[in-house]
Amino acid sequence: MRDLSLRDLEMAGGKFFDDSGREDPRYHLDNGFPSVAVMTLYHLPIVTAVQRLALPQHPRILDLGCGNGALLAHICAARPDCVPCGIEREPERLGYLAALFERHKGEWHVGDMFLSHAPWREQKRYAAALLMVGRLTEARAASVQHLLHRLRGQVDHVIGYAYPDWIARYGGFAELCAAAGLTPIPALGPADFVAPVRL
Numbered sequence: 001m002r003d004l005s006l007r008d009l010e011m012a013g014g015k016f017f018d019d020s021g022r023e024d025p026r027y028h029l030d031n032g033f034p035s036v037a038v039m040t041l042y043h044l045p046i047v048t049a050v051q052r053l054a055l056p057q058h059p060r061i062l063d064l065g066c067g068n069g070a071l072l073a074h075i076c077a078a079r080p081d082c083v084p085c086g087i088e089r090e091p092e093r094l095g096y097l098a099a100l101f102e103r104h105k106g107e108w109h110v111g112d113m114f115l116s117h118a119p120w121r122e123q124k125r126y127a128a129a130l131l132m133v134g135r136l137t138e139a140r141a142a143s144v145q146h147l148l149h150r151l152r153g154q155v156d157h158v159i160g161y162a163y164p165d166w167i168a169r170y171g172g173f174a175e176l177c178a179a180a181g182l183t184p185i186p187a188l189g190p191a192d193f194v195a196p197v198r199l
């Protein structure tokens, strides 16, 4: 599989402009970014990290805190056979999925990633999960253990990432991972804020 370029992602982003040609601000603001360009720049290394994994056909990829699904849309642009799966606690954000994915594509859950059983029912497996590692510092210890138990048992690879606000708070991705109790594998990470992690 070829690497996806920033240009490819910008092209894929073209469909996220509304009929008047103006950008729909929900597309990036829902995910906490000031613009589509900045969001795309931060998503690209996460897309690359997923591409570097040895994935089966039709891999199920779970974004824990998926916002409106834009990160999974970028991953699917690189790897169209992916099954995008997301959990998000703000239900209105999932209302944007229809603009990003074909009807019925993917599996989407409204809920708290630390409390919800929905993504894990019937022992569902995921080829990879995407985790903003700072989330583990926010939750109660028992909730973190619940999520880690699921990740260990039902996910093949966990890609950890963090955006600049979190990196600045902890002084670096490695420091944030340490605070979250995770071990990043930096040699496999395409940027200094993204890497596969050991749990």
Ligand SMILES: C[S@@+](CC[C@H](N)C(=O)[O-])C[C@H]1O[C@@H](n2cnc3c(N)ncnc32)[C@H](O)[C@@H]1O
Residues within 6 Å of the ligand: 030, 031, 032, 063, 064, 065, 066, 067, 068, 070, 071, 087, 088, 089, 090, 093, 111, 112, 113, 114, 135
């Ligand atoms: C910064 S956005 C990132 C969206 C997307 N993953 C990305 O990287 O572009 C973080 C999202 O995680 C959601 N979130 C935060 N804590 C959560 C939790 N405990 N359970 C589910 N969603 C959560 C927020 O509502 C927000 O939509």
